[in-house]
Amino acid sequence: MYLATVRSRDARSTTVAVGDDRGWVILDDLADVHALLADADWRERAAHALTAERIAAEELDFLNPTPTPAKILCCGLNYRDHIVETGREIPAYPTLFAKFADTLTDPDATITVSGSGRVDWEAELAVVIGEPVAHADDAAAAAAILGYTVANDISMRDWQQRTLQWLQGKAFDRTTPIGPYIVTADVLDPRDGLRVECEVNGEIMQSGNTAELVFDAARLVSYISQFTRLNPGDVILTGTPGGVGMGMPEPRYLRNGDLLTTRIEGIGELRNTVMVTHQ
Amino acid sequence: MYLATVRSRDARSTTVAVGDDRGWVILDDLADVHALLADADWRERAAHALTAERIAAEELDFLNPTPTPAKILCCGLNYRDHIVETGREIPAYPTLFAKFADTLTDPDATITVSGSGRVDWEAELAVVIGEPVAHADDAAAAAAILGYTVANDISMRDWQQRTLQWLQGKAFDRTTPIGPYIVTADVLDPRDGLRVECEVNGEIMQSGNTAELVFDAARLVSYISQFTRLNPGDVILTGTPGGVGMGMPEPRYLRNGDLLTTRIEGIGELRNTVMVTHQ
Numbered sequence A, B: 001m002y003l004a005t006v007r008s009r010d011a012r013s014t015t016v017a018v019g020d021d022r023g024w025v026i027l028d029d030l031a032d033v034h035a036l037l038a039d040a041d042w043r044e045r046a047a048h049a050l051t052a053e054r055i056a057a058e059e060l061d062f063l064n065p066t067p068t069p070a071k072i073l074c075c076g077l078n079y080r081d082h083i084v085e086t087g088r089e090i091p092a093y094p095t096l097f098a099k100f101a102d103t104l105t106d107p108d109a110t111i112t113v114s115g116s117g118r119v120d121w122e123a124e125l126a127v128v129i130g131e132p133v134a135h136a137d138d139a140a141a142a143a144a145i146l147g148y149t150v151a152n153d154i155s156m157r158d159w160q161q162r163t164l165q166w167l168q169g170k171a172f173d174r175t176t177p178i179g180p181y182i183v184t185a186d187v188l189d190p191r192d193g194l195r196v197e198c199e200v201n202g203e204i205m206q207s208g209n210t211a212e213l214v215f216d217a218a219r220l221v222s223y224i225s226q227f228t229r230l231n232p233g234d235v236i237l238t239g240t241p242g243g244v245g246m247g248m249p250e251p252r253y254l255r256n257g258d259l260l261t262t263r264i265e266g267i268g269e270l271r272n273t274v275m276v277t278h279q
Helices: A033-037 A042-049 A080-085 A138-143 A217-225 B033-037 B042-049 B080-085 B138-143 B217-225
Strands: A002-007 A014-020 A023-027 A072-076 A095-099 A111-114 A123-129 A145-152 A176-184 A195-200 A203-209 A235-237 A258-264 A268-277 B002-007 B014-020 B023-027 B072-076 B095-099 B111-114 B123-129 B145-152 B176-184 B195-200 B203-209 B235-237 B258-264 B268-277
Touching: A002 A023, A002 A033, A014 A033, A023 A042, A033 A042, A072 A217, A095 B095, A123 A195, A123 A217, A123 A258, A138 A145, A138 A217, A145 A217, A145 A258, A145 A268, A176 A268, A217 A235, B002 B023, B002 B033, B014 B033, B023 B042, B033 B042, B072 B217, B123 B195, B123 B217, B123 B258, B138 B145, B138 B217, B145 B217, B145 B258, B145 B268, B176 B268, B217 B235
Parallel strands: A072 A235, A111 A268, B072 B235, B111 B268
Antiparallel strands: A002 A014, A002 A176, A014 A023, A072 A095, A123 A145, A123 A235, A145 A176, A195 A203, A195 A258, A258 A268, B002 B014, B002 B176, B014 B023, B072 B095, B123 B145, B123 B235, B145 B176, B195 B203, B195 B258, B258 B268
């Protein structure tokens, strides 16, 4: 099943859409996926909705599916092939940092960054939590995963590298596009290998595979749940494969008007124009 | 003026109390300080309340004043004397990391940590935001500060040092006590110098002064506001002076049953018993 937050028909608010390979149905009494998950019977409700007549994805305006997560945690250094390629050792623990709900934006948003001259891309698989989870082993953590979506952890490298802690380069408001919708965990398993790609103006910059994740989705959820309880709608970004601009022999950063395309096989695609106004 | 979130008389919910040097008045239609700040006329309302009969602080059970901030940012390496003492250079930029709302707990809470053997103290001045603030200069940032309270950024050093990013050692649920109440910014200015102290079982471990802050409250709010908008009830922890357990010639960490007292001159005191169950 697919779960989305979409613009309402009157464009004045948002609503939920549920879908599958045959199309989408709108649940117009719910504002977003968080509201859907707050209903204990949401799976039955969504399944029932999908017995109705469908509309095509083209008729929907997909937004950030989870606009108000209380927690967003992000993992760095998590693609085995990229770690080996750069001569590092496989880490024993996930490197974790946070973002804020305000950091997220829509899957087709124009992303405006002011005050940075080194704006870089990081295509990432995002995990969305479906059930409260604390002190969970991997099996319990896997059961708490609602599904997967696509994100780009756009990073302001100048700010990120000003100090030892990356947060300030990772938490510019409305710079992490996410979506276009959540594919529930019963539909696909990233451990089976999903291609993760990032293009700038149509040129492929990153091409990785989720089978290379050192800490897979359940392992990350389990690890995080040892110190903080995760709740429905919380989001975990799982790290990015090789090919970021900073890592190139001649570092390359996003320029005004660049089109950034972020794609994960079996899930979907983000398309974001980037506006960079360096102060 | 002082602003607090306190346990309600029936102990089944929470309410707001406003006070000054002469005592406190309860506003029992408001659940917490966030709800108070949501009223545009809260200052008039609070001032009017203070014309009523007062109750003594001893009659109140003070809780975490800001239980649901959307953003908590923390600054590391911020006391000039301590930086110089350890041979480091004065930083050009604040080192920032995040906590979650769930990381906070009450000013008298018993703090239970499971899974860490290196639980350390960090007495800190906390800044609470009163007005939305974005891209602000220092003067506008200062005007957006509601006031100040006390926090202890209790840190699990083993987890903090597992990777380059500190978050996982700083974000254990219910391990950062904060309170007992907010002193509004018209009452005191930390730049004038407020003593910051931390005791373990009555022995003074930290004794610093807020006049030594490299990045003062307004500077931190201004800096952060360049990349993310801050909103009423958001919290900024300003860093800790020398004297943490990790920095001692023989590192010392909190043990089961230790009483941690955290005090800032002119604001108040936290008293927390720490229970450490190392797995």
